[in-house]
Structure formats: C-alpha cells, structure tokens
Amino acid sequence: MMNNSSRYLFIFNPAADKGRASRKAEWLKALVADRNDSIMATTDYAGHAGEIARSGIRESSCLIACGGDGTLHEVVNAVAGEERTVGILPIGSANDFIKTLNPRKEHHKGIAHLFEGTSKKVDLGSVSFGVANHRYFVNSLGIGFTGRVAKAVKRLPWLKGELGYVYALFSVLAGYSSLNMHITITLEDSVLELHEPVFAFTVSNGKIEGGKFIISPHAELSDGLLDICILKDIRRYEFFRFVLKYLNGTHINDPKILYCKAKAVTLTLMAPEVMHMDGEVYDNILGKVGISVLPDGIRLLCDLLPEAEP
C-alpha cells in the first residue's frame, strides 16, 4: 500500500530537448513502476507541468521535473511557498540550472540518486510585471537581447543546446541595437540608478545560461542576493568579443559591464519587449518590472557532497 505522504510525483515533459525526451518515456515509466512510492504524469501541452504539479501537491512530498529548465520553471512556480521538495531529472537540451546546483557533473544513469541525495533550500527571483502578473525564476531572467534569443531558440525546430543558442544569438544580433532602460538597483547598502541604452540585461540566481555561458560567475544559490549583469551600450560588432568572455566568465572585469549583487532591481521599459525567465518566453512586456529575491524560496533535491578528505 502506497504511503501518500511520501509520494514522489515524476512530471515528464516529452517535448523537452526538441521532442527527443519522448524517447525516454518507456525507460522512465519502467523505472517509476519499479517503486511503490512514486508515480509519473506526462504533460500534454505547454503549461501542463505546472497544472499537474498544482493538482498533485497534496498527495506528493516531492515533485520531480523531468525535462529542461522550462519544465522546472513551471514546477517551481506551482510549488513555491508550499512545504514540498522539487527534484530535477535533466532531460532537456541545455539544463542550465542543475549545473549550478550540482556542479560536479555526475552523470546518473537512472533515478535512484533522487532517493539517495540530500536537499537544500535555494533562493528564487520574484518578479512582478504587467497589470498584476507574478512569477518566480530559479535560474535567470533576461530582458531585451537574451529575451529575444530565448524566443528565437523556441522557434528552432531541431537545433538544441549550445548550438541552438549560438545560432539564435547571431540571428537576433543581426537586427538588434541597445534598448533604453531605466534601472534602479537596490544593493546591500545603497541604491544605483541607470537611465541609458543597455545592450543586455540579466538577473541571475544560477551561474550559467545558454548551455555554456557563465553570465554570473559569482552567483550563489543561497546567498539571499541576485546577481545583476548589464552589458552597456556597445556596437554590434563588439559583441563577438563578449561572446568569448561570457564563455569563461571574464566579461565581468570589462568596463562595459556592470556586475553586482543586489537585493532587488526595478526596470522600466519604454517600448514592448521580450523577457525570458529560465528560458521561458514572456512577450510584450511594457512599463515597470519589479524583481526581488525570495531567500530560501524553495527546497530542492541535490547530490550528496563528497566525503571530506581525511
């Protein structure tokens, strides 16, 4: 007889990894069926992972997002504020968030590690926008350039991971120029105001975006702060130099970059723009966007740390 209070709900997105995740359906179904504490539900459409998570919350102590960062984004938004744990089975194309959560790059073959690891609370980005919209992000948020890149990535039918991201990045770059933004950053002990054209605006909880770009090298998941990375107005051709720097995180020392840790940031957009959160696209964003940190906003399953050396 299954114990409802310890049930694991696996939420499987077959559309992840440009549909390639669907090939793992039978594999996962068999692994879950082997356990008497777990069940699996498969999404039928975008947004369904969040609906499944919300309706399964009462019977599940742990909800496992089986997909990429978009699936995790939906599950986190459904679970935030509830005493539940979220796990990640990274079968999407980029799976950026888990690279900060479990940086040791261990490749787990099955699902056993999800029952043997530990858990920890991590911060969330809390975002208010439009008339009365509110969402959380767990990895990163971008407005303008990276928002448009995320939208272009979604449109690519088959290119995946870093390759898809780089292709989308250059296709957006071709028709892009800096955007006028009014930004107010609440630092730990002061406030910073910017009113100028900005090429790229990112707020991060995790370190990595777009597969391999270390946009926020100093990001910590549980420091109660968000990392802000702003690329100021540059000419389009100069961006190539930054692409190389983003790959190893050295861009933060460049005079064209503003990089800092903040408690909150407010941004006002003068024209409709694209925003992404965890790679999910929010289009036609206009006016004020308020971003703050929700310290320890969610509990996540993570790998056990290695034994300390004697």
Ligand SMILES: Nc1ncnc2c1ncn2[C@@H]1O[C@H](COP(=O)(O)OP(=O)(O)OP(=O)(O)O)[C@@H](O)[C@H]1O
């Ligand atoms: N059954 C479904 N049919 C179509 N789209 C779906 C379905 N279930 C979920 N989605 C959508 O699939 C999209 C992609 O999912 P996800 O981001 O998890 O994978 P990914 O893009 O491969 O991973 P990553 O963002 O890490 O690169 C999300 O926008 C999600 O809302």
